[in-house]
Amino acid sequence: MITDIVMLRHGRTSMNLERRLQGQVEVPLDIVGQWQVDQSGLALAQRYYWAKVSNLATHPELLPEAPVAAVRAVDAEEYRKAPASQRTMVVVSSDLFRAQQTAHVFADILGLDVHLDPRLRERGFGEWEGMTREEIRERWPEDFRSWRRHEGGELAHGVESRREVGERGAETIRSYVRQARDVPGEETLFVVSHGSWIVATIATLLGMDVDAANGLDAMRNAFWSRLSLEHGADGDRWLLAEFNHGPQIAEFVDWENGPEQLRNPDMPMWRPIAG
Template sequence: MGRARSITLTRHGRTSYNAAHRIQGWVDIPLDTVGLWQAKQTGEALRRLYVDHDGGRRQLVVASDLRRTQQTAHAFADPLGLEVHVDERFRERHFGEWEGRPVDELARDYPEDFRSWQLKQGGELKYGAEPRIHAGTRGVEALLDWAQRAGDDTDLFVFSHGALIECAVQVLFGMQKAYPDFVSLTSMNNAHWARLLPARLEDPSRWVLRDYNHGPAVADTDLWENPR
């Protein structure tokens, strides 16, 4: 059974909800002006780093069904003439009644549960949020499915969401078994990526984490949130 030569997991660019510190989840809003610029910078970086130097490699591009990820995916795929496949399994973790709410309001209205959520102790679950293990498991199932479809001559590029990527990586590597609180990884920044390479083992579900929360060089400057 073949599998992709690599997997690059990329979070979408900034939205107005990100800028306003609102919970997004399944709310389907587009990138803002800064997010479109971030997606362009990241698309260029991904092509330069992982495509342009090796013309013999193929690419397979998949995105969640929400607009912000598809816009980010197209910023990478369109200059290469690649199709963007859609898979709702890569959709963001659902946050139930908290979706669309500013975090400062949540902290004011639900101080104990909000603090519990920040500490990854599950306070948000009272309001219909999807458990982290569920989000991570569906993300891993989708990753392994598309990695098998890609085959060993293809690099897989997946465009998804911060919480989904974070949870999926922890489930993929079994971190949640040792630390069920899901605090082993930092959150992914906008338009940053993680990169996975196949482990040199017969088990096709085993991968090596090569990079995490990696971004273009400009992402380490003040321009990333305030391009001029």
């Protein structure tokens, strides 16, 4: 039974740096994005180390074999008897490559499989994909202003509505909950996806108005949010336990631009969106 859902956004890409709408365009992490997911992956792997123990308890064949000269064999019973073995974790990821890269940094540390799901893809931005906001404003000023006011001007360009994204994401999460309802023990669902998808999905699950301007802040690259799920006779209750959290190192460095030793002389600096 799923009781916790962690949602991790992918790390920075070159298109993030250029402030282009990525949507469902395929683009890999850049050097700073790889650093970001390494930091978050390590922090989350420390927090959820129990998932490695649980996985080994279920799959003792993954344990290393002691050499013949060893006075004792590796004891699989230690893993089976550990309290950690009583709960499980499943890692699912958008099938877009930047999300896959992010998911594997975390999952590989714990020896977990990554299951790809196209339903976790980012919001589709139609003919605006790959464009900067300045380019969109120049070509379609009225639609751009309507989009920024959350009034739907983007829909004329094949952009998926926020409501559609939220419904797609919420139904995907609910489908995982239904599938695991009869699985014994508690399960954590670890989801790797995209900024707009995560915000819209959380808002929908919490019953918020997805189209309300600034209902939830935008997710930062390689930051995570967490929902708790309470199962009751009257239905499921969703609680927002964490939103837009990152590793401790993000408090002490320029997270969006990474440490100086990663920046080449030709790399522009990431700047917040103004206006």
